[in-house]
Amino acid sequence: MVFAIEALGWVGAGLILAAYILLSLGRFGARSRTYQLINVLGSAGVLINSAYNGALPSAVLNVIWLGMGAYVLIRRRPAPEQVP
Numbered sequence: 001m002v003f004a005i006e007a008l009g010w011v012g013a014g015l016i017l018a019a020y021i022l023l024s025l026g027r028f029g030a031r032s033r034t035y036q037l038i039n040v041l042g043s044a045g046v047l048i049n050s051a052y053n054g055a056l057p058s059a060v061l062n063v064i065w066l067g068m069g070a071y072v073l074i075r076r077r078p079a080p081e082q083v084p
Contacts (some may be wrong), residue, residue, distance in 0.1 A: 005049055005053075008045040009046055009048070009051075010045075012045020012049065014042070015045065016042035016065075018042075019038040022038075031072060036069040036070075036073045036076075037073065039066075040069035040070055043069065044066055045064060046058065047059055047062035050057050
């Protein structure tokens with residue numbers, strides 16, 4: 001169990017770093033679904049690891065990071081088609 005939680009933390013940190021690098025290289029925009037999804041998944045991994053290890057500042061930061069990404073993903077969903 002401890003190994004899985006540590007792995008989630010490392011994978012999450014890697015995803016957040018990869019998202020930032022790809023954004024900086026212009027591979028996608030800050031509001032793109034890809035960028036936001038990578039950030040949401042990455043922050044979820046780091047959040048689980050931080051909460052398990054009692055690193056509350058990091059856990060809170062990742063709750064906010066995850067929330068921001070989720071908010072953008074929800075706001076960018078395609079509108080449902082109107083039925084006459």
